[in-house]
Amino acid sequence: MKLTTKGRYAVTAMLDLALHDTDGPITLADIARRQDISLYYLEQLFTKLRKHGLVESSRGPGGGYRLAILASDITVARVIYSVDESIDVTRCGGQQNCQGELRCLTHDLWMELNRHVSEFLNKITLAEIIQRHMVRQVSKRQELLVSQIQLADINLRMKSSAP
Amino acid sequence: MKLTTKGRYAVTAMLDLALHDTDGPITLADIARRQDISLYYLEQLFTKLRKHGLVESSRGPGGGYRLAILASDITVARVIYSVDESIDVTRCGGQQNCQGELRCLTHDLWMELNRHVSEFLNKITLAEIIQRHMVRQVSKRQELLVSQIQLADINLRMKSSAP
DNA sequence: TAATACTTGACTAAATTAGTCTGTTATGTA
DNA sequence: TACATAACAGACTAATTTAGTCAAGTATTA
Numbered sequence: 001m002k003l004t005t006k007g008r009y010a011v012t013a014m015l016d017l018a019l020h021d022t023d024g025p026i027t028l029a030d031i032a033r034r035q036d037i038s039l040y041y042l043e044q045l046f047t048k049l050r051k052h053g054l055v056e057s058s059r060g061p062g063g064g065y066r067l068a069i070l071a072s073d074i075t076v077a078r079v080i081y082s083v084d085e086s087i088d089v090t091r092c093g094g095q096q097n098c099q100g101e102l103r104c105l106t107h108d109l110w111m112e113l114n115r116h117v118s119e120f121l122n123k124i125t126l127a128e129i130i131q132r133h134m135v136r137q138v139s140k141r142q143e144l145l146v147s148q149i150q151l152a153d154i155n156l157r158m159k160s161s162a163p
Numbered sequence: 164m165k166l167t168t169k170g171r172y173a174v175t176a177m178l179d180l181a182l183h184d185t186d187g188p189i190t191l192a193d194i195a196r197r198q199d200i201s202l203y204y205l206e207q208l209f210t211k212l213r214k215h216g217l218v219e220s221s222r223g224p225g226g227g228y229r230l231a232i233l234a235s236d237i238t239v240a241r242v243i244y245s246v247d248e249s250i251d252v253t254r255c256g257g258q259q260n261c262q263g264e265l266r267c268l269t270h271d272l273w274m275e276l277n278r279h280v281s282e283f284l285n286k287i288t289l290a291e292i293i294q295r296h297m298v299r300q301v302s303k304r305q306e307l308l309v310s311q312i313q314l315a316d317i318n319l320r321m322k323s324s325a326p
Numbered sequence: 327t328a329a330t331a332c333t334t335g336a337c338t339a340a341a342t343t344a345g346t347c348t349g350t351t352a353t354g355t356a
Numbered sequence: 357t358a359c360a361t362a363a364c365a366g367a368c369t370a371a372t373t374t375a376g377t378c379a380a381g382t383a384t385t386a
Contacts, residue, residue, distance in 0.1 A: 004373085004374065004375090005374080005375075006374070006375075008269060008273070009375095011269050011272070012268045012269045015268050015269060016268065025331095027330090027331065027332090028331080028332080029331080035268065038375085038376060038377080040376065040377055040378075041375070041376060041377085043332075043333080043334095044375095044376090046332085047332090047333070047334075050332095050333095057331090057332060057333090058331090058332085058383095058384080059330080059331055059332050059333090059382075059383045059384050059385090060329090060330060060331065060332085060383060060384025060385045060386090061329065061330045061331075061384070061385050061386065062330085062331090062384085062385065062386090063330075063331050063332065063383090063384070063385080064331075064332085065332085076272065105175045105178050105179065105198065105302065105305070106171060106174050106175045106178060106292075108292075108295075109174070109239065109287070109292055110171070112283075113280070113283055113284070116279060116280070116283050117276070117279070117280060120275075120276055120279050121276070124272070129269075129271075129272055132271075167342090167343065167344090168343080168344070169343070169344080172344095188362095190361085190362065190363090191362080191363080192362080201344085201345060201346080203345065203346055203347075204344070204345060204346085206363075206364075206365090207345090207366095209363085209364095210363090210364070210365075213363095213364095220362090220363060220364085221352095221353085221362090221363085222351075222352045222353055222354090222361085222362060222363050222364085223352060223353030223354050223355095223360090223361060223362065223363085224353070224354045224355065224360065224361045224362075225353085225354065225355095225361085225362090226352090226353070226354085226361075226362055226363065227362075227363085228363085
């Protein structure tokens, strides 16, 4: 299966967006700070997510991204698919041409694994993750941390500009 | 998850070995021919499989590899693990240090997916695959194909060595 | 008009994978 | 004993992928 940090970052960022969706448009800079992801990298990912209709953007000051559809309609599979092409574990993509033009010995095995993984990722939505997991605690911690850093940053600037 | 052709090749080769285990030691050259895998590459994989106790080898003419344990005791997970380090989908390997020293927002999600995949791959053995899937038909086709090629090869040599 | 924030697309570095090659050692057979 | 076979070991390379960076825009709001 093709599950790299790209897909993981995308899901993480989308989850962040879902958690803060009520606060109006969220900038990528915010997400980058909170989730420790390069802003440049996020830009790449969100271009794809937008093209796949998962988020919508607004430019200019006060702008940012919001979910384009309900968090309960966004499955993890959809997010990964949007940035990562596929969640396929076979070599042939189900085409049965894994050995020359024919199916290889393990074709059925990988297809079956595919079904399992797809089922799991297609079933679970962002909304469910937020409810089910310890996501909210983690999120709180992240917000706290970011605001502390910003506070420290302000203090630092005041000191350095002071004398 | 780290599921590359390396892991797939290993499972395929082990399945080939399991299918032909009654024929005495099987050479890697045979497996290479039947499964379209580079002999050199197979050598690498089987070194690891041997070190993990899945196969045993005998050298010299008539030598080759055999399963070191019952096919019903060899799970796919074990094979993949032997050549491929892990079937882990998380970044932190369950260590919860995916964001700095703490767990990232999606930690639980990947852990859950991990459980699903591991459960599937840990449950299914080579023996089961042989029984369940269309493996035997595919295997027959492969043997037939190889013997045809060998036959054609012999014909070719006879022609070329004839004046 | 100035600052903000998305948009586009090219570019690079690092890591991983897949595959190749050279040579060595052990063993059965003629 | 010589020879062929086949495993064993490990270095090496090429190709691909991934992760990340950057520069130059455009649109929007205050």
